[in-house]
Amino acid sequence: MLAARMHEYYKPLILEDVPVPDIKADEVLVKVTAAGMCRTDVQLLDGYFRKYVESSFPLTPGHEIAGIIHKIGSLVPKNSGFEEGDQVVLVGGWGDGTCRHCQSGNTQICGHGAWPGFGPYGGYSEFLPVPSRYLIKVDKRLKAEELAPLTDAGLTPYRGIKKLRDAGALGPDRILGVFGIGGLGAYAVQYARLLGGGATVIAFARNPEKLAIAKDYGADHIISTKDKSTADIRKELNTACGQGQLDAIIDCAGAPEMIRMGFELLSTAGHYSSVGLVGDQIDIPLFPFVAREYTFHGSFWGNYNDLSEVMALATQGKIRHTVKPITLEQVNENLELLRTGDVLGRAVIRF
Ligand SMILES: [Zn+2]
Structure with a gap:
């Protein structure tokens, strides 16, 4: 699959062909259909977060993700109702499930959390593995390029x-x-x-x-x-x-x-x-x-329930979008535009 990955700080992303990731039994393989580009991605590249957490490379940025369920792990609960081909959005803050923040649903502020787009897998690639509890199914009629930004910019x-x-x-x-x-x-x-x-x-x-x-x-x-x-x-x-x-x-x-x-x-x-x-x-x-x-x-990002509420508003047609669709090949030039604040609305990579 194609991925735009970061190999070191302060350097442009490298577009490369990498293996499609495997999934664990409780995970779902998501085929990315749209990934929003966030100013945070520029800050990640510029080392803004280094004094709080060091990145390991290669890293695939992209934490605003909409996609299609491609494959479902054997231990994904049947009650989730997920089926191959469903349109989904990703809840971005993945907790460890052990602390009081996770227990009260605020997995995005878990002290031992993980985030897609800040490690090996992210939205700037064609596929990524996702724990099934961080997926929300959305009506197929909604446009992926409008859904992706709702998982951070709109959340x-x-x-x-x-x-x-x-x-x-x-x-x-x-x-x-x-x-x-x-x-x-x-x-x-x-x-x-x-x-x-x-x-x-x-x-x-x-x-x-x-x-x-x-x-x-x-x-x-x-x-x-x-x-x-x-x-x-x-x-x-x-x-x-x-x-x-x-x-x-x-x-x-x-x-x-x-x-x-x-x-x-x-x-x-x-x-x-x-x-x-x-x-x-x-x-x-x-x-x-x-x-x-x-x-x-x-206030940091949003949890599963916050994103469910945003998705309900989107499904009711109550949210308007300013989206600039781009291709994965245009990722570096758009990171530069984000750095200078010259993007109107959200740049979104379409796959
Ligand atoms: Zn936790």
Whole structure:
């Protein structure tokens, strides 16, 4: 099979012919039909995660995967209802099944977890083995290139906004800011409407084309942050919605200057949910954080149930997509575009 693999840090991926993987008895062999390209893949290549975990090579990136069941292991439970030819999506965070996070369903934060796309097998190849409990069957009529991005870009902000909702931070009298309208943010504005309970949704980004997508996908107001101070933004906010503060923020970017601005704009008892990883530090003043009783939510990827909910929304036709289909041969040039933030929506490899 064809695979685009990483053999060392800081080098382009190598397209090569490798053997189709074997499966264990509790696994399913998935034939990849679409794989989304994530900025995380660039960070993986650039060694962003090295201080937390070292990679071993060769590594096949690609953690946003939709595919077809090609072969089913002998110990896969019959009750799963899986059959060869079924369309499936992958839940990305695979836990070890022993810890309390796994037991409560949050396998994506297991301390001994594994992730497709961060080891030998990933979506940048034609096949990969998957433990059957991390597959969700999806209607065959849904398009693979729209399903694949939903397993991370369309899942991560969903969980992040659920945290705001479950904390009571959203409702008709609240203003919800969506920071960064890249791959994740284009979904976040839609979930802001679906889960916001009537909150006013304001999208913030630098790029006018990305802001136009946010407006199209349901943001009540869009605000460009390019070359603007917090005071400028506060004024615009006031004009747009009658208050110069945000009651909640879903941050799909994670750029240090945006985080600082976000906390300057946060209202008393405001909630900040962080899912984007553009920067690698948070530096905010402590006194307002304490005195104004801010709540900060780290939110990582999503679990099986989060993805099931996203798939239900997709099946109901409630999610819109901005997809740029590409071929596996175009993977390296698109990694470069991701690095500079020059992809509108999601680049998705079609097989
Ligand atoms: Zn675990």
